[in-house]
Amino acid sequence: MSSAPKPVTRRRAHTRQRLLDAAREVFAREGFGRSTVEQVCEAAGFTRGAFYSNFTSLDELFLEMWAQESAAMLSRLQDVAAVDAPKVSDVRSAVKRVLEALPVDTEWFQITAEFTAHAVRTPGLAQVMARREEAIQEALFPVIDRLLEQIGRKVTNRVALGRSLVAAYDGTLTQLAVEPGSRSALRHRVDLFTLLVESYSEPATRRRKFLL
Amino acid sequence: MSSAPKPVTRRRAHTRQRLLDAAREVFAREGFGRSTVEQVCEAAGFTRGAFYSNFTSLDELFLEMWAQESAAMLSRLQDVAAVDAPKVSDVRSAVKRVLEALPVDTEWFQITAEFTAHAVRTPGLAQVMARREEAIQEALFPVIDRLLEQIGRKVTNRVALGRSLVAAYDGTLTQLAVEPGSRSALRHRVDLFTLLVESYSEPATRRRKFLL
DNA sequence: GGCTGTCGATACACCGGTGTATCGAACAGT
DNA sequence: ACTGTTCGATACACCGGTGTATCGACAGCC
Numbered sequence: 001m002s003s004a005p006k007p008v009t010r011r012r013a014h015t016r017q018r019l020l021d022a023a024r025e026v027f028a029r030e031g032f033g034r035s036t037v038e039q040v041c042e043a044a045g046f047t048r049g050a051f052y053s054n055f056t057s058l059d060e061l062f063l064e065m066w067a068q069e070s071a072a073m074l075s076r077l078q079d080v081a082a083v084d085a086p087k088v089s090d091v092r093s094a095v096k097r098v099l100e101a102l103p104v105d106t107e108w109f110q111i112t113a114e115f116t117a118h119a120v121r122t123p124g125l126a127q128v129m130a131r132r133e134e135a136i137q138e139a140l141f142p143v144i145d146r147l148l149e150q151i152g153r154k155v156t157n158r159v160a161l162g163r164s165l166v167a168a169y170d171g172t173l174t175q176l177a178v179e180p181g182s183r184s185a186l187r188h189r190v191d192l193f194t195l196l197v198e199s200y201s202e203p204a205t206r207r208r209k210f211l212l
Numbered sequence: 213m214s215s216a217p218k219p220v221t222r223r224r225a226h227t228r229q230r231l232l233d234a235a236r237e238v239f240a241r242e243g244f245g246r247s248t249v250e251q252v253c254e255a256a257g258f259t260r261g262a263f264y265s266n267f268t269s270l271d272e273l274f275l276e277m278w279a280q281e282s283a284a285m286l287s288r289l290q291d292v293a294a295v296d297a298p299k300v301s302d303v304r305s306a307v308k309r310v311l312e313a314l315p316v317d318t319e320w321f322q323i324t325a326e327f328t329a330h331a332v333r334t335p336g337l338a339q340v341m342a343r344r345e346e347a348i349q350e351a352l353f354p355v356i357d358r359l360l361e362q363i364g365r366k367v368t369n370r371v372a373l374g375r376s377l378v379a380a381y382d383g384t385l386t387q388l389a390v391e392p393g394s395r396s397a398l399r400h401r402v403d404l405f406t407l408l409v410e411s412y413s414e415p416a417t418r419r420r421k422f423l424l
Numbered sequence: 425g426g427c428t429g430t431c432g433a434t435a436c437a438c439c440g441g442t443g444t445a446t447c448g449a450a451c452a453g454t
Numbered sequence: 455a456c457t458g459t460t461c462g463a464t465a466c467a468c469c470g471g472t473g474t475a476t477c478g479a480c481a482g483c484c
Binding site for chain 4: 223
């Protein structure tokens, strides 16, 4: 169920990937709900025969696409705190770096938003989603730890921080998507993240602040 | 463009409303993208003739539906800070009261999420959406002011607070939708809102705290 | 380089939604 | 109660997507 058992030959693998890429474009342009197998095939330069030989439905294709994108996002995230990456000196710049690694991809926002809605109403898919969120948070923690360590802070409440960041990420992405190119929206996003990180972390070695 | 110029007779008003109610149900069940005019009409017990006599497209219907829902939400919100409503004594309980007035409506979340995605890719619709968001924030401010006044605080940065709250609202709603019935998710939501309100407000008459 | 089985193109029959034009019935105004 | 108007049902022509069954071609393997 999780990964694809299909690709047997090299030819097939190529076709699959082209279909996946094309689907991403079509979903972004038309919306998942309004997308058709036909459109995807046309965009990929194949016929419907090729599609049905690779997937049984658009849903199935969607899941594979989703898995690929999530993986890519995670790896970008991890690069931010890689050993050879430049160091950061304060919370704000750390936040900036992370957010820049996760570009405001309106296209992807649209797809995700729709898929989330779709998943919520499809029993089983919601669980897949929840697991993914979890996995992202899991992968996020080491990155945050490493960055905070560089500026001499440590996390006080992992769970709360993780949830807050994901919520803030989703929420602000929606705002950015609705008012594209808004400079102030971008700035505010950084503000919000900075506030969250500062609230749920404290100076590492020094004595603690007495309030909060 | 904003409100409906259509309903002339009583009959028409009834039909419109039944179509709207039916549409909400269909959108929730099928997803906005996969919904058809036909399905909506069937659910409402009308034929497509009735639909096209009332709306020119599903988009148009949705906007009216959204307007209604927003209005209902605003009025619930305003009741919270009504003159005869019980007073609050601290930020946390104020937040709780507000959030309880805005029930977690997964159905509505799905519809909104999908339509937002749709709106983003439809020039014009995005603007309408953005305006609505703005209006909600506008209406939110007096409520917040009143509640904060009851506990002796005042807002320091309206814009930032407004944006943050909306973002947090969207973001946490997504989480709640994905993991329905999660107690900790609900609690965390209160935490997050409390943090935001406290960060963007200060004690009103007393001397200021020296940090932040 | 030849054989074999996989893969994708082609063709077919079908379904369901679209939007419009027309007509009769219910309704409001007086 | 009468009458003109409005509203929604019906019918029509059309389009575009669906999924399957079949066939030819090419890739993979020796």
